[in-house]
Amino acid sequence: MMERRMMGNLHVRCEVGEKSAYHNGKVDEAVSYLSLSREMRERIDAILGEGTSQSMWVATFHAMCVRILRRDIDKLGFPKSFTILDASDQLTAIKNVLKQLNLDAKRYDPRSLLMTISSAKNEGITAKQFRANKNDSNPFENVAADVYDAYMKLLRMNASLDFDDLIMKTLELFKQYPDVLTYYQNRFHYIHVDEYQDSATRC
Numbered sequence: 001m002m003e004r005r006m007m008g009n010l011h012v013r014c015e016v017g018e019k020s021a022y023h024n025g026k027v028d029e030a031v032s033y034l035s036l037s038r039e040m041r042e043r044i045d046a047i048l049g050e051g052t053s054q055s056m057w058v059a060t061f062h063a064m065c066v067r068i069l070r071r072d073i074d075k076l077g078f079p080k081s082f083t084i085l086d087a088s089d090q091l092t093a094i095k096n097v098l099k100q101l102n103l104d105a106k107r108y109d110p111r112s113l114l115m116t117i118s119s120a121k122n123e124g125i126t127a128k129q130f131r132a133n134k135n136d137s138n139p140f141e142n143v144a145a146d147v148y149d150a151y152m153k154l155l156r157m158n159a160s161l162d163f164d165d166l167i168m169k170t171l172e173l174f175k176q177y178p179d180v181l182t183y184y185q186n187r188f189h190y191i192h193v194d195e196y197q198d199s200a201t202r203c
Contacts, residue, residue, distance in 0.1 A: 040053075040058055041053040041058050044056070044058065057188075061166075061167060062163065062166045062167065065166040065167050065169070065170040066084070066166055068170050068173070068180075068184070069082070069161075069166065069169055069170060069173070072173055072177070072180050073169065073173065075173065075176070075177050075180070076169060076172060076173060076176070077156075078156070078159060078161070078169075079159050081159070082159050082160060082161055083158070083159065083160045083161075084160070084161055084162070084163065084166070085155070085160055085161070085162045085163070086163075087163075089160075089162075090114055090162050090163075091110055091111065091114060093151060093154055093155065094110040094113055094114050094117075094147065094151060095110050096154065097147050097150045097151050097154060098110060098113075098147065100150060100154075101146055101147065101150060103143060103146075103147075108140070108143050108147075112140075113143070113144055113147050116140075116144045116148075117144065117147070117148045117151060117164075118164050120148065121164035121165065121168055122164060124168060124171065126168075127145070127148040127149040127151075127152050128149075130144070130145055130148050131145040131148075131149065
């Protein structure tokens with residue numbers, strides 16, 4: 001899994017238990033990737049004492065990535081005040097791209113194109129990689145490659161990310177700027193993951 005490779009010398013443990021948040025008899029600052037962060041905060045406080053969770057990062061993968069990106073995304077050419085598109089905004093952006101490319105939205109369904117782009121991003125596939133690996137004999141994939149590329153340019157022009165970009169851009173940040181990765185490797189001793197089996201491939 002990509003995060004596991006990227007995290008280098010961090011100690012990754014995939015259970016949350018009474019002793020798992022302790023190191024040498026004290027509570028370590030920890031990152032928690034959680035599907036229900038509020039519920040997990042309550043569980044942590046119940047086990048380790050009221051208020052303990054406030055000293056930790058308790059969040060979903062995406063919320064944690066937003067926090068990282070707000071600190072350093074400017075290194076990738078985005079402002080720290082970037083906006084995050086919701087599903088409706090994404091669909092509108094795809095429709096705008098189709099108009100820009102003079103493509104018929106009735107022939108090339110915007111939702112199907114968005115799902116294709118989202119699936120690619122969930123596998124860590126960039127627009128450039130998608131184009132390089134598409135099936136040239138498949139008309140839909142040819143259009144999807146053009147739409148994916150134009151969609152990403154539109155997002156950058158508007159200083160925006162979509163939900164799928166949050167993990168992807170964080171990984172890009174770690175790859176391109178090892179000092180940022182090192183900062184988090186030094187900051188967190190343990191990463192606790194709840195419901196890891198439900199995570200996307202990149203996680």
